[in-house]
Amino acid sequence: MTGILDISQYTPRGLMQLSQISSLLGTSGGKGSRSVANFDEDTTTMAVEAIRLLDSEVVIGASSLWMATTSPAYMLKSNATAVHAATQMRSEVPSFDVGVSLRAAFGSLRAAHDSRGIAVLSDTWSGLPGGDDERLGADAAGAIVFGSDENSIAIIKHWKSSSVEVLERWKLPTEIDSQSWDDRFGAEALGAILTSILESENISDKSIIAFSSANPRSTLLAAGPVGGARVIPNMEHGFSGVADTVLKLTTALEIAQPGDNILLVLISDGIELVMMEVTERITNWQKLNEKRNTQRLAKREVQYADFLSWRGRLSKQVPRRPEPQAPASPPSFRNSDWKFGLVAAKCHDCGAVHAPPEHRCRGCGQVGNFEPLSLSRLRGTVVTFTIDKLAYTPAPPLVLVVVDFGNGARASFEVTDSDSSEISIGLKVELVFRRINTAAGVHNYFWKVRPIPNL
Amino acid sequence: MSSNGFKDRVAIVAMGCTKFKDHWDKSADDLVVDAVEECITQTNGRIELKDVDAYWVGTQGSGMAGVTVSRPLHVSAPVTRIENYCATGSDSLRNAAYAVGSGAYDMVMAVGVEKLKDSPYSGLTAAWPPADGTRVDWTAPASFSLLAPAYAKKFGLDNETMREVLTHIAWKSHQNGALNSRAQFRKGVSKETINRSPQIAGQLGVFDCSGVSDGSAAAIVVRAEDAYKYTDTPMFVKALSLVSGTGAGLRVSDYDFTSFPEVEASAVEAYRQAGVSNPRSEISFAEVHDCFTPTELVLMEDLGFSERGMAWRDVLDGVFDLGGALPINPDGGLKSFGHPIGASGLRMLFECWLQFSGNAGERQLENPNLGLTHNLGGQPGECVSFVSIVGNNLG
Numbered sequence: 077m078t079g080i081l082d083i084s085q086y087t088p089r090g091l092m093q094l095s096q097i098s099s100l101l102g103t104s105g106g107k108g109s110r111s112v113a114n115f116d117e118d119t120t121t122m123a124v125e126a127i128r129l130l131d132s133e134v135v136i137g138a139s140s141l142w143m144a145t146t147s148p149a150y151m152l153k154s155n156a157t158a159v160h161a162a163t164q165m166r167s168e169v170p171s172f173d174v175g176v177s178l179r180a181a182f183g184s185l186r187a188a189h190d191s192r193g194i195a196v197l198s199d200t201w202s203g204l205p206g207g208d209d210e211r212l213g214a215d216a217a218g219a220i221v222f223g224s225d226e227n228s229i230a231i232i233k234h235w236k237s238s239s240v241e242v243l244e245r246w247k248l249p250t251e252i253d254s255q256s257w258d259d260r261f262g263a264e265a266l267g268a269i270l271t272s273i274l275e276s277e278n279i280s281d282k283s284i285i286a287f288s289s290a291n292p293r294s295t296l297l298a299a300g301p302v303g304g305a306r307v308i309p310n311m312e313h314g315f316s317g318v319a320d321t322v323l324k325l326t327t328a329l330e331i332a333q334p335g336d337n338i339l340l341v342l343i344s345d346g347i348e349l350v351m352m353e354v355t356e357r358i359t360n361w362q363k364l365n366e367k368r369n370t371q372r373l374a375k376r377e378v379q380y381a382d383f384l385s386w387r388g389r390l391s392k393q394v395p396r397r398p399e400p401q402a403p404a405s406p407p408s409f410r411n412s413d414w415k416f417g418l419v420a421a422k423c424h425d426c427g428a429v430h431a432p433p434e435h436r437c438r439g440c441g442q443v444g445n446f447e448p449l450s451l452s453r454l455r456g457t458v459v460t461f462t463i464d465k466l467a468y469t470p471a472p473p474l475v476l477v478v479v480d481f482g483n484g485a486r487a488s489f490e491v492t493d494s495d496s497s498e499i500s501i502g503l504k505v506e507l508v509f510r511r512i513n514t515a516a517g518v519h520n521y522f523w524k525v526r527p528i529p530n531l
Numbered sequence: 532m533s534s535n536g537f538k539d540r541v542a543i544v545a546m547g548c549t550k551f552k553d554h555w556d557k558s559a560d561d562l563v564v565d566a567v568e569e570c571i572t573q574t575n576g577r578i579e580l581k582d583v584d585a586y587w588v589g590t591q592g593s594g595m596a597g598v599t600v601s602r603p604l605h606v607s608a609p610v611t612r613i614e615n616y617c618a619t620g621s622d623s624l625r626n627a628a629y630a631v632g633s634g635a636y637d638m639v640m641a642v643g644v645e646k647l648k649d650s651p652y653s654g655l656t657a658a659w660p661p662a663d664g665t666r667v668d669w670t671a672p673a674s675f676s677l678l679a680p681a682y683a684k685k686f687g688l689d690n691e692t693m694r695e696v697l698t699h700i701a702w703k704s705h706q707n708g709a710l711n712s713r714a715q716f717r718k719g720v721s722k723e724t725i726n727r728s729p730q731i732a733g734q735l736g737v738f739d740c741s742g743v744s745d746g747s748a749a750a751i752v753v754r755a756e757d758a759y760k761y762t763d764t765p766m767f768v769k770a771l772s773l774v775s776g777t778g779a780g781l782r783v784s785d786y787d788f789t790s791f792p793e794v795e796a797s798a799v800e801a802y803r804q805a806g807v808s809n810p811r812s813e814i815s816f817a818e819v820h821d822c823f824t825p826t827e828l829v830l831m832e833d834l835g836f837s838e839r840g841m842a843w844r845d846v847l848d849g850v851f852d853l854g855g856a857l858p859i860n861p862d863g864g865l866k867s868f869g870h871p872i873g874a875s876g877l878r879m880l881f882e883c884w885l886q887f888s889g890n891a892g893e894r895q896l897e898n899p900n901l902g903l904t905h906n907l908g909g910q911p912g913e914c915v916s917f918v919s920i921v922g923n924n925l926g
Contacts, residue, residue, distance in 0.1 A: 395653060396651050396652050396653045397652055397653060397654070397656070397670075398652060398656050400668070401659065401661075401662070401664075402664075403662065403663055403664030403665075404661030404662060404663070406661075407661060407662050407663040408663045408664065410663075411663040411665065414663075414665060415663050415664070415665050430782070431782065432665065438777070438779065438782070438783065459784075459788075460677045460680065460681055460788055461677075462673045462674075462676045462677055462732055462733040463730075463732065463733060464669075464670055464672070464673035464676075464732045464733075465730055465731055465732060466653060466654055466670045466672055466673065466731050466732060467668065467670045467673065474673075476667060476669060476673055478677070478781065478788075478912075480784040481784075484783060484784050485782070485783075485784070486781065486782050486783055486784045486786075487781075487782070488667040488669070488781060489667060490667060501680070501684075512664060520664035521664075522664060522665045
């Protein structure tokens with residue numbers, strides 16, 4: 077049998093009050109808030125964040141990587157390989173992109189389950205300004221590692237599936253806006269099949285059910301026929317596409333007791349269901365998860381104008397500075413370990429660390445004899461910093477820091493996910509994988525730093 | 532570092548320098564022609580363009596190859612194009628001087644030119660080779676702004692004092708520039724205006740930064756023994772030094788952003804060549820690379836004009852003012868001239884030329900005999916530094 081070894085969720089630090097939408101556009105409603113990916117985040121970088129939250133030993137042992145999203149950063153070119161590189165998975169571990177419908181959520185879960193690998197589900201979800209998808213959507217990622225049932229927090233018991241061809245929510249590849257039919261139609265069209273699948277399950281007061289659907293009416297209807305089971309409510313900060321399944325499953329695991337069974341149900345172009353039984357190991361995981369939750373940065377308010385601008389719906393005047401240069405393919409390829417994995421070079425002879433790697437050692441002058449040393453999980457210390465108001469950034473001002481790694485190596489980075497007032501000399505920072513910019517149709521991925529929460 | 536020195540082997544016998552400003556009506560070619568024309572004209576027929584055996588032209592991005600000067604001047608001659616960050620203009624002179632000193636040529640010309648205002652950008656830009664996208668894109672003000680907090684912290688200056696020091700440097704340079712008809716900015720600026728200027732990077736406001744302008748300058752170099760054939764007031768080269776750094780400051784954990792090791796090394800080398808043992812008292816005046824106000828502050832220590840940690844005091848005491856013990860940037864510096872990269876190093880030498888020939892007008896210093904020029908490119912932690920020492924007498 078196969079089970080879940082670990083599960084993590086990543087939600088961006090940005091949070092937008094929905095009341096901003098109604099006050100700008102004059103629309104009604106708008107209570108609560110939604111999570112918003114920073115300007116330098118996309119589904120690839122959020123997937124990296126989610127995997128980096130997992131137990132690193134478990135990640136190293138994983139035998140495959142399945143990345144699901146409905147908003148891939150690239151088409152044709154794999155995004156999973158970027159995640160694979162940034163999380164320094166072994167080269168022989170296969171990685172695949174799964175998309176581009178919401179059903180990719182279960183596609184990746186089933187594939188990762190069958191191969192005892194990692195499923196990472198990452199999405200940005202929005203729509204036309206003032207519309208439901210913008211208001212009810214969210215940006216997030218989640219990761220699950222599957223492995224032997226002996227080490228699992230929940231053992232997978234069975235999967236059920238029903239594919240239904242229905243035009244409910246869709247988008248043309250060339251468009252940025254989704255369309256949907258009347259929510260009531262969508263919910264009711266799939267209602268009967270959902271009911272019959274749920275009736276075939278042995279639901280009791282030991283059951284926890286998590287429904288995931290882009291259609292708000294579907295989750296409402298579904299909660300009807302579940303008897304004494306506990307139903308996981310919709311996420312406070314919105315529906316995050318394929319990631320919603322992982323976020324809801326995490327919530328279920330947070331309240332589960334050993335012996336409970338959890339049903340995770342996706343309602344989208346049919347019904348997908350997985351049933352799992354919670355083991356004794358859940359208690360330890362809950363403690364670990366609690367600790368992870370205390371290590372998150374406090375949420376940060378995002379202005380609606382910034383959200384619109386970051387999503388490409390509002391163009392702003394930029395400073396009179398040259399456009400960023402797109403990274404070139406050959407140097408990105410030969411420096412891939414540095415660019416994606418933040419892997420420095422340590423001299424075999426004298427131990428000097430070079431970040432980025434160099435061909436000739438600064439310490440002893442030897443040429444070519446180095447071993448890799450990953451810096452991505454190290455803490456850095458801010459040596460000095462500046463706030464640059466001349467440089468262009470979608471979220472001004474640009475904060476630049478010089479960081480020492482405590483091993484002799486020093487490098488410069490952009491700061492992200494924080495206000496300039498949070499940065500000071502001596503501050504401890506962690507590394508985060510981000511999209512520096514996009515130029516000439518090429519995403520420039522590299523690492524930035526942000527303050528370490530609750531240090 | 533060892534070098535064989537270069538004292539009194541060559542001399543500059545003519546110089547030209549355009550106004551530095553927004554030359555909307557002039558191209559880089561036009562500016563080169565104007566600077567060279569002034570240079571030749573002042574020799575009163577003693578030198579013609581055809582007498583020049585070879586050329587070195589410094590430009591960061593306003594031309595490629597030697598044709599940058601051979602085409603506008605209509606000369607067919609050996610021309611070498613030099614690029615060495617913001618020390619480009621100085622390095623063209625350095626290489627030209629070596630060519631005469633080696634005996635390869637009798638008379639050469641160094642030309643520097645930059646046409647920046649045909650681009651719409653704020654600040655300086657550069658075309659970098661294709662790369663992997665992992666290098667942080669420091670703008671110049673951002674990278675040099677790191678000096679101010681580091682210096683203040685190390686030497687215990689509070690924010691107010693540091694501001695006062697930086698403001699004094701900008702104020703002094705604009706006072707000097709107001710006396711210079713070739714400067715881009717020709718008005719004194721009040722300390723209140725400097726203090727209140729909009730922030731650019733870190734603690735740096737607009738008035739802590741040098742401007743962007745167009746300009747060109749040129750110098751004719753001959754063997755020292757031939758110098759008096761062409762002018763009564765030759766300027767003898769006492770020292771030329773250039774240090775290109777290892778970049779360790781941005782890569783290794785032992786650099787503290789309160790000095791430029793490259794500048795210190797290039798200064799030590801230049802003083803050795805020129806036989807200067809006490810720069811503060813022996814140097815009459817200096818033209819230094821004041822790209823940003825904290826740069827000038829730190830340079831005072833790296834060039835040995837102030838003790839470590841004491842330059843801020845000397846600045847406030849007026850030591851470096853036009854009437855002070857050691858005038859710095861009497862022509863107004865990059866602050867008043869802007870920074871047309873290829874031309875700046877030669878513009879600094881042009882002020883030395885004027886001072887030694889008694890043609891510096893209201894800025895004229897009393898009996899100067901040794902001048903120093905300093906030109907810096909790159910950023911704190913990874914830079915190129917040039918120092919020259921020139922004088923009006925042999926020996």
